[in-house]
Amino acid sequence: MSNLTQILPLQFAHILDLNTNIVKLVEGPQTxxxxxxxxxxxxxxxxVVVPLGHYCVINxxxxxxIDGEKCSLYIGQKSIKFHGEPFALYPGEWLADAQSFGKESHSYRDAIKPLPVVKANCALRLIADLDHDDNGVERKAGDKWQLVGPVTYKPRPEVSVEGLISPTIIKSGQVIKIRATQDTVDTNGRDRVTGEEWLVKKPGAYLPGVFEEVVHVDSSxxxxxxxxLHLKATMTxxxxxxxxxxxxEEWLLTSDMMTEYLGQVGVEVVKVVKLTVVKKGQYAVILNPVDENGKAQLGQKSLRVGLCSFxxxxxxxxQMQSVQNAVILSEQESLVLQAINDFTDIMDEKKxxxxxxxxxxxxxxxxxxxPIEVEIIKQRSTIPLxxxxxxxxxxxxxxxxxxxxxPCAYRLTATEELWEKKLSKETEELLSVGGGMGSGDIRKLAYFEQSIDPNIAKGRDKTRVVTYRCPxxxxxxxxxxxxxxxxxxxxxxxxxxxxxxxxxxxxLSAGKPKVKGALKxxxxxxxxxFISDIIEVETSDHARLRIQLSFNNYFEVDKTDEASARKIFSVPDFIGFACRQLGGRIRARVALTTFDEFHRYSAPIIQAAVFGPTEAGEPAGKLRFSANNLVISGVDVQSIEPVDVKMRDSLSKSVQLAIEIATKSIEAAASHEAAREEQIARGHLERQILMTEKESERERVKLYELKAQTAAxxxxxxAKAxxxxxxxxxxxxxxxxIEVAKLKAEAANIEDSSLLSIKVMLQKSDIDHNRKVNVMEIEKQKSFSQIEVNKFREMVNALGPATIVAMANAGPQNQLNLLKGLGLESVLLTDGNSPINLINTAAGLVGKDHTYSQD
Known part of the structure; x- marks a missing residue:
């Protein structure tokens, strides 16, 4: 790392002395x-460069x-710098809101802030952080005040900006509600206590005070x-x-009292009430009506009948939250009414x-x-039956x-009502399907389809009479x-x-074999x-057989005798009763018979078991049940098969073998006959082929001849075509x-005629235009001349002859009077060019160039 540090102009650096632990400031330019x-x-x-109109805060x-010595810092305080020469930060100082020290100028971008500009009708709300003197005004820590614009505010270290207050615009027909946040004096100089509210109605921009807040803006x-308007008082x-x-207290404000309402402190607008209009043929029942003194009569009602409004x-x-229509009754309608209070009713002009x-x-x-004492229970219509x-x-x-x-049209009375007849669920289902219900394979169900009533199938009206179509x-x-x-x-x-x-x-029992209650x-x-059933029997040699039987039956009943009619219903399940009785008889008779005998004489044995023994050649008798007058008139044996599987298989095999033998013999005979017929058919086919080829050659010759003729x-x-x-x-x-030439000639003629017509029309238009312009110019000159003549005549008439004469003599007369004032007499001059002309002299004295002569 190099020990040389190059500091450019308008740059600075902080150097730490490791011996004294003192940081010093070094400004450029220097190395x-x-x-x-x-x-x-x-x-x-x-x-740090603060542009014009900006500032920065130094914490x-x-x-x-003092360079090289220890310096004191105002810890926790601030210093504000405005536009001026670039300056360096001393050791320990730092810019508020700056990112950090850096080599680029934009590191201080967030710290340099524009001066707050307060627009007109706006204010800057300030709060004192420390006690200080503000241009002769003592400010205590916590004081709040506003700086009203237009002004540019220069921040101070002792003052914080709470925010910019924008004005509330009061439009025409609006009012704002103001609330005092603490004791203050409003803009009109009135003292306000904490929580007090008042209204400002003057249109314009309203700037709330320091301790004022805008509750809301209301329109008129x-x-x-x-x-x-439905109004409510929130205070006395x-x-x-x-x-x-x-x-x-609540009350109503109508247009009769006031046409425009701007609001009032302590009064709340609950809602806008619209006019309730009751038209002709309508009425309204008012609940809790208000009397003349404005007191609500709770629990009472008032009736308003149209035409009216309120x-x-x-x-x-x-009542019913709306205006109700009068009940319009036709000739077939009626109303059931009930009195809810004692009153006197008027019906047919009678009380x-x-x-x-x-x-x-x-x-x-x-x-x-x-009326309000009457309640409509229901509206009814005449019921046509x-x-x-x-x-x-x-x-x-x-x-x-x-x-x-x-058949009739029935009208219920006031003390009558329709009664619903309830049926069991089972009966309802039976009526909907025609009176019979069971599994789908029961034969008797098809008999009930003719009794299905489509109205009941869709849903029965319980007040209507229950009917059933008895088959x-x-x-x-x-x-x-x-x-x-x-x-x-x-x-x-x-x-x-x-x-x-x-x-x-x-x-009833149904199915094969019979199942109890399968049919309702x-x-x-x-x-x-007939009744069909499957029963199992056992012969004397213990062969178990399954027999399918069908019994013909009917009831003997006298329809005119009630006792006979009721007797047929004395046995609830007559099918199961009959099958059990007949099955018992057949089983008892078959038990005394061997399998071989029963197999050969099954029908006579079963008929004898049911009807009893009969003589040879005589028809079978009838079996009558005295319990319900049920008569069995015949028995039909439909099938007999062994219950034992092995026996059934043996019988099936023997029958199958016999069938196979018969089938094979028939197949052999059929195949022989088919071969013979095939040979005969083949001979006919060969002969027919030869005949067909012969006819084909003959027709081909004819075809070639026709082709030659067709080509010629x-x-x-x-060639002819x-x-x-x-x-x-x-x-x-x-x-x-020829047609084209004619059309071209006609087109040229039409074009020349059109051009000639256009030129003629243009020339006529120019001539007419020039004539009209000349006429208008002549009329214009005549009008101007007439105007000048009239003007001069009116001026002369306005001045009068005497006035014109006086004006003409006014100049010479004044000149003579001037000469007389100078002591000179007027002289008669015979020559206007005389050396001495006193008249002209007088004119020169008065500043005029005219020459006058006087006799």
Whole structure:
């Protein structure tokens, strides 16, 4: 490291003496040779240059610098430098906000700051850090004051800048609210206490004081006939109308009182209230209305009927939050009303006293506005009912429910309402699918599709009567749980449920083999029908067989006898009951028969088991169940197969072998017949091929002849067509040239005619223009002449003859009077060129060059 340090002009360095531990300042320009006991601790760095209009702050300034001696520093204090000669920093000093010592001048860029410039209508808020004297004003530490612009502020070490205060612009129609942060005096010289608020309404720029803060700027409220202001007092005061208001009091300010509101201290604008307009055919119910004294009548109501308009006062509100339309009732509509207070009602020009809780009905057509003592319970319409349609109606006083059937148009009374008939979930599902429900492979489900009601499938109206289309040859049992009775309806018919009636849901066995409760149904099929089932039997030689049977059945019932009709429903599951009874009989009979016998005579054995033994040649009898009058009229054996797998396989193999033998014999015969037919067909095919080739050669000869003829015709036609085309082309070209020549001649003629017309029109236009200009010039000269004549005539008339004569004689008369004043007599001169002319002398005395003669 070299001991030579070159310090340029306007640079400085700090050198530490290691013996005395004193740092000295060395300024350039010079070349410094460091001694062995010296060390360069800072620099060379540029001197601090403060431009015009800038300043810098030096922290810990030196009290008095003496080169080579110890110097004292004002630790924690500041010194401010303004524009001047470049200066160096003494050891221990440092620039506020400077990055660090460096070799480039921009290291001090952040430390050099522009002087604060306070614009007009702005202020610089200052705070004293130390006690000091400010141009004769004693400032204590903590004091605050403002420097109002326009001014350039020179900072002082004892003072800190709190911030620049911008003015608040008060526009026309605006007001600002000011709050005192501590006791102060406002711009008008009034004393203000801490927390006090006041308004400034004067338009312009307002600069808050040191201890003033702007709360907010409010715009004036323009109060129109359609708006009003809802005001609230936050303290006890006198409002803008001169009325005493208590804290928390609310009132309404309308355009009748004031057209523009600028705000007031202690008064809060809650909201702008719009005019409520009640049109014709409308009404409004005001809750908690305000009386004439401005007191809210809490809990009361007031009715306003259109046409009218009003403002809602504080505490007032509209029922249903809006203006309501009058209830317009047609001839088929009505209203159910209830009195909420005692009052006297007028109906059909008669007074009717209503007590609290009374219900009554108003029928249309009318336009109804309810009084405040009346509440509209509901609006109803007349219910039209078809022939097979009906509704359930309940009387609210007695609780009785009745059925009303059509055809009619029924109107509920005030004490009636529609009653919902509830059905079990199972019954609802059965009605939606036509009355039968079960797995998809049950045959009887297809029978219920004809009874599906599309209206019920979409969703049943519980107030409407429950109906069911009872299919043909079926019966439906309906239970009345209130009367403890039952009735049976035979199809085809429409079942109508009363208010306390319900369907008897049948849970029947279904499937093969039968499963209990697999089919749910509302109706009982009277038959004739059949029941299929699979039962297992065992022969006397212990062969287990599975038999698939079908039983023909029907019910014997007298539809006119109620006891007979109810008896068919005495067995809930007649299918399962019949299958169990018949299965037991068949199993008992088959148990006494061997497998070989049963295999040969299965049908007679099963019929004998079901109907009993019959004589040879006689038809089978009938089996009747006395419990429910079910009659089995026939049995059909559909299939019999062994239950044992081995036996079933043996039977299957034997049957399969027999089938294979028969199949092979048929295949052999068929193949032989096919070979024979194939040889015959092949011979026919060869013969046909030869005949086809012969015909083909004959047709080919004809083709060649036609081709030769066609070639000759083609060559002749082509030459003729070319000659005709050439002649037509020449003819068309000649005609085209003639037409072109004609068109060019016409175009030239049109062009020349157009140019001639244009020139004629231009010449006419020039002639007309010159004529009009000459006429206008003549008229102009005539007008000027007439104006001069009129001017002169008016001047003469204005002056008058006497005045003109007097003006003409005024000069000579004055000259004679002047000569007389000089003691000279007027002389009659016969020659104007006489040597002595007293008249001219007098004229020279008065400064005129005119010569006059006087007799």
């Amino acid at each position: 410094l040779m460091l001694q062995t006991n010296e060390k360069l601790v800072a620099g060379p760095v540029p001197m 810990d300034p030196v009290k008095e610098y 409220y323009t109060i129109t006939p359609h708006t009003a 005061l006198t409002d803008a109308m001169g009325k005493q208001r208590h804290a928390g 403002f809602l006062h504080p505490y007032e509100s509209l 009717v006293k209503r007590k609290t809780g009374d219900l009554w009905l108003i029928n249309g057509p009318c336009n109804y506005i309810p 078809n022939k097979n349609d009906g509704i359930y109606v309940q009387n609210l006083r007695t609780g009785k429910v009745r059925l009303v059937m059509g 043909s040859n079926t019966a439906v049992q309906i239970n009345n749980y209130q009367m403890k009775t039952a009735r049976v309806v035979f199809g085809p018919d429409l079942v109508v449920l009363g208010p306390h009636e319900n369907f008897n849901v049948l849970r 149904s509302l109706c009982l099929m009277l038959g004739p029908d 015709v083609e060559s002749t036609g082509q 070319e000659a005709q085309a050439q002649a037509e082309r020449l003819l068309i070209e000649g005609q085209s040239d």
